[in-house]
Amino acid sequence: MELIQINQATKILKGRTVLDHVNLTLEQGGIYGFFGPNGSGKTMLFRAICGLIYLNSGEISVFGKRVGEKQFPDDLGLVIESVGFWNEFTGFENLKFLAAIKGKVTEKDITAVLERVGLDPGDTRIYKKYSLGMKQRLAIAQAVMEQPHLLVLDEPSNALDEDGVRAIHQIIREENQRGCTVLIASHNKSDIDSLCQRKFKMIEGTLQEISSDSRPENGGNST
Numbered sequence: 001m002e003l004i005q006i007n008q009a010t011k012i013l014k015g016r017t018v019l020d021h022v023n024l025t026l027e028q029g030g031i032y033g034f035f036g037p038n039g040s041g042k043t044m045l046f047r048a049i050c051g052l053i054y055l056n057s058g059e060i061s062v063f064g065k066r067v068g069e070k071q072f073p074d075d076l077g078l079v080i081e082s083v084g085f086w087n088e089f090t091g092f093e094n095l096k097f098l099a100a101i102k103g104k105v106t107e108k109d110i111t112a113v114l115e116r117v118g119l120d121p122g123d124t125r126i127y128k129k130y131s132l133g134m135k136q137r138l139a140i141a142q143a144v145m146e147q148p149h150l151l152v153l154d155e156p157s158n159a160l161d162e163d164g165v166r167a168i169h170q171i172i173r174e175e176n177q178r179g180c181t182v183l184i185a186s187h188n189k190s191d192i193d194s195l196c197q198r199k200f201k202m203i204e205g206t207l208q209e210i211s212s213d214s215r216p217e218n219g220g221n222s223t
Contacts, residue, residue: 021058
């Protein structure tokens with residue numbers, strides 16, 4: 001079953017083409033990796049898939065529904081750039097506020113997801129006092145706590161030590177095993193190589209699938 005369908009997606013910002021006629025079809029249930037240099041378009045592509053930007057041309061469908069134009073994917077867990085947590089509240093309090101929006105998870109669930117990412121649910125430190133690694137763990141916690149069917153993670157191992165990276169990799173595998181489709185953009189080669197069944201390289205807004213032997217497949221943008 002097709003989960004994500006991208007047709008000729010193009011985005012231009014300040015005269016620069018940041019997504020250049022991107023075509024891509026992703027099936028439900030996979031872990032898909034996207035890599036490339038800074039400014040290559042990875043984050044912009046993820047923002048487009050999540051309905052956070054408007055395209056200049058082309059279209060993107062997720063779960064069979066077009067995104068963009070104030071339409072967002074249903075059942076989405078997301079980490080892109082900085083997550084908008086409240087500095088003056090604890091990690092538990094932040095997740096409790098976010099959980100109240102949909103009312104899908106309990107305080108017991110929040111406790112469990114904090115422990116799962118390696119944070120102490122009883123920690124009284126406010127978010128402003130968190131280390132960068134703790135902030136990243138909390139970001140992952142908010143993305144997975146409602147058990148979404150699509151998980152979009154931009155640099156999921158950012159600021160994490162070796163133990164943290166292993167823990168997040170395990171969480172990603174567990175989420176995928178329960179049926180979640182996962183998209184990862186990363187500079188960390190181990191994120192891509194150890195987790196992803198299909199890998200895509202972005203260069204100047206164009207997308208190219210890389211075969212298992214790390215040689216580019218024939219053609220331009222992936223289809």
